[in-house]
Amino acid sequence: MEKQKPRTLSGFMELSPVRQVQFDRMVALLRETYSLYGFTPLDTPLIEASEVLLAKGGGETEKQIYRFTKGDTDLSLRFDLTVPLAKYAALYHDQLTFPFRRFQIGKVYRGERAQRGRFREFYQADIDIIGDGALDIINEAEIPSIIYKVFTALGLNRFKIRLNNRKVLGGLFAILGLTEQAGDVMRTIDKLEKIGGEKVASLLTEEYGIAPDAVKKLLSILACNDPMVALQGFKGENELFDTGVEELGTVVKYLSAFGVPESHFMVDLTIARGLDYYTGTVYETVLLDHPNVGSICSGGRYDNLAGYYTDRPLPGVGISIGLTRLFFVLEDQGYLNDDLLTAPADVLILPMTEELAPAISLATRLRAQGIRAQLYCEQKKFKQKIAYADKLGIPFVLFLGEDEISQGLVTVKHLATGGQTSCPEAEAVEQIRTVCAQRAQGTPIREKE
C-alpha cells in the first residue's frame, strides 16, 4: 500500500502529550478564574455564513479569512470571538439577561503568513460584559482586576497592565487641534519608547506639519511621571476630555479595592488599540521581561457591539488573551512549570499473575477513590514495564503477585525515590494521594529568577 506522508499544516499548533496537559491546565485555570467573576461559558460555531460574519467588513483581516463555499452556501471560519458574540447577543437578545457576562475560549482562524510564533489556528480566551443600552463605568474598573487575577493564578507576576481612555485621547487631540491627524499622531507617539521624545517631536513637526506648540504640549503630558496630574491642566476645555479624565480617575480609584497592586498597573496615554471600535477605557498587558512579545491581553470599552446586526445599542467592555501565542512564548522561554504532574495516571498496576481479576479489581477500587490508575498487561519484560511508567512520568507502580494477593497486600514502588514497600491497599492509596497532591502544588507558569 502506498503511504501518504503524515504532516501537520504549518501555523497549526499540535502539542506533545505533556505540553497538552500543561496547556489544558492553563485553560482550566482561566475558566475557573473567569467563573469567579460571574462569567458564563459560551461556545459558538467555528463556521458562520460569510454575509453574517463579514457584515461589519473585515478590514485588514478580510484577506486572511478562511472563506469557501459548501453546496451554494458562502461560509467563513471565525477570525475572532467578538463577531460571533455580537451575532449571539443580537440574535438571542430577548432571551438573554443584561448585563450579559460571558467567557469563551476557542479556536479562531487567520491565514497570516506563517512564521515562528505566528499561528493560523489559535485559541483566544475572551471575556466581555455587554449592557443593554447602558453599562456602568465600574465594569471598566473590574476588568484589570480579572487580568491581574488570571495571570497571577497562572503564575505570572512580572507583568504590567497599561490603561488609557479613548475619550481622554480624543478630547486631548481636539484641544490641541489634532483631531484630523489623530491617526498619524498615535502611530508616531507609539514610537516614543523606541526612538525617544526628540525624534518623535521632529517627526510630528516635519513629517506631519504639526504646530510645534501642540507637539510640545502633547509630549509634556506624555513625559509626565503621573499622567493623571498632567491631564488636570487641560480640564474644562473639552467635554469629551473631561468625561474621559473622570472615567480614568474612577477606574484607577477602584483598582485597589479590586485587589490590583499599584505595581501592576499604570496609566499610559500612548495606548489606543486602533482608531475605531473602542470608546472608553483601553487595556494592554505587557511582560516586563519580554516587552517584544507585545500585549498578551488587550481590550477595552466599546459603545456598540452589534451595530451591523441590530439598532439596539449594546455597549460593553472586554478583553482577549491570545492563548496559543502566549503558550508558545512561555514554552520558548522555559517558563512552563515541569514539576507539576503531566503523567496520564497516578499509578501503573502491574499484575504478576496469569489470572488478572485481582489486579483489575484493584484498578476498579482505586478509580472509585479518584486515583488515576492504568493497568499494564502487555507481554513485555519487567524492565520494560517499569520503563513505561518512567517515560510517562507515572509516579507509582503497584505490583500484585501471588504473595501480595494471599496476604491482602500490594507492593508500591515510588519511582522518584526508588523506595518500595508492601503494605495494605489503604496505606498505598494514602501514599499515592499525598505525593500526587504535592505534585499538584504550584502554578502552571514559573518565571525565571
Place this chain on the structure above:
Amino acid sequence: MEKQKPRTLSGFMELSPVRQVQFDRMVALLRETYSLYGFTPLDTPLIEASEVLLAKGGGETEKQIYRFTKGDTDLSLRFDLTVPLAKYAALYHDQLTFPFRRFQIGKVYRGERAQRGRFREFYQADIDIIGDGALDIINEAEIPSIIYKVFTALGLNRFKIRLNNRKVLGGLFAILGLTEQAGDVMRTIDKLEKIGGEKVASLLTEEYGIAPDAVKKLLSILACNDPMVALQGFKGENELFDTGVEELGTVVKYLSAFGVPESHFMVDLTIARGLDYYTGTVYETVLLDHPNVGSICSGGRYDNLAGYYTDRPLPGVGISIGLTRLFFVLEDQGYLNDDLLTAPADVLILPMTEELAPAISLATRLRAQGIRAQLYCEQKKFKQKIAYADKLGIPFVLFLGEDEISQGLVTVKHLATGGQTSCPEAEAVEQIRTVCAQRAQGTPIREKE
C-alpha cells in the same frame, strides 16, 4: 446603517447560557472519567491538508467533507477524530510511549442533509488505546467498563452495552460458507428485532439465495438466549472463529472485575460496526427506553490504525460518543437535571452606597475564598436588580448599605426561600457555600421514572 440579519447556520448547535453550562458540565465529567483510566488529553487542528486527511479515502463520508483551498493549499475540515489520531500516532511515533492512551473531545464536520437532531458541526468524545505492534486483549475488556463508568457518572442508568467480536462473525460465516455474502447477511440479520426471524430467514434464502441449512444454523445461534453457549457448538471448525470465541470469553469474563454489572452488557452477535476496519471486539451502547436513538457510544478493536501513513502496525481499540447528538436527545427527552446550579455566579452583590469601595472589597474577598461573586452597579430600580439575580438563577443577593458597613455586617437574601438576614461576612460565606454545595449534588442527567 443597513443591518445584516444575524443567524446561525442550520445543523450548527448553539446553546443558551443555561444549556451551555449543562453541556460543559458533561464534558468536564467525561474528561475526569477518562483521566481515571489513564488517558491523556489530545487536541489536533480542525483543518488538515486534504491529501493527509483523505489518504485512506473518505468512502461515503467523502461527499460530506468540508473541503476548500486557501492560497494554493487543498484543505479539509476533520470529519472524525480517528484520522487525526492516526496522523498524530504516525507522525510522532518515535516520541510517543505505547500503549498510547489518549482522549479527545472536539468538533468535527460533516455536510449531512440538515434535519432535526442531525448536526453538521458536532462534538465527538473519543478514547483510543494504541499499541505498537501488539495490544493485549485486556484492553478490549476494559473499554466497556469505561463506557459504563462514563454514563453512570453522567446519571444514565437505563442503557446496555452490546458486545460482539468480528473474528467470531468472520469465522462463523466461513464455517457456514457465507463469507462472500457476509455484507448481505449482516445487513439482513440487523433487521431481526424489527421484522422477526421468519422474515429474515425468507429474505436470506429467497433474496440472497443462501442455503436453508446455513440460514437455519445461523438463526438458531442468533436466537439463543446465551450466545456464548450457542457458539461452543462450532468450536474446532475454524481457527479465526476459535480465536474470536476465546477473545469474547476473556472480555466477558473480566467485565465483573472491571465493575460492569451483568445488567448492563450483553453479547449480541448481530452487531458488526461496518465491514472494514474493526477486527476484534466491537461495541454498541443503546438507551433501553430510546432504542430508536441508535448507539450512543460505539467502537471496537482494529489491527491497523495508520496503515495509509506508516508500515508500522498500530493495533488499537477505541470508542466514540457523539456528544452533540446525545445532548440534543437528552434535552429533547427532558433528561437534563435542571436542579443543578447553572447561574453564572453564586452571589450578586448590590452596593447600597455611592462609594463603591466597600462592596468591591467584599467581592474581592469572596472571590479569594472561591465564591463566584458578581457586582451589580447598573442604574436600575431595586426591584430590577433583584429580578436580574432571579432571572439568572443566582441563589444569593448580598446588600451592603451604610448600616451594614458601619456594623461590619452584610445582609444576605436567599432568593429560593426569600429569607433575609444580616450577619457577619464569614457567616454569609458559610451559608452560600452550604447551599451551593447542595445545588452541586446530583448528576447532569436525570432519567425519567
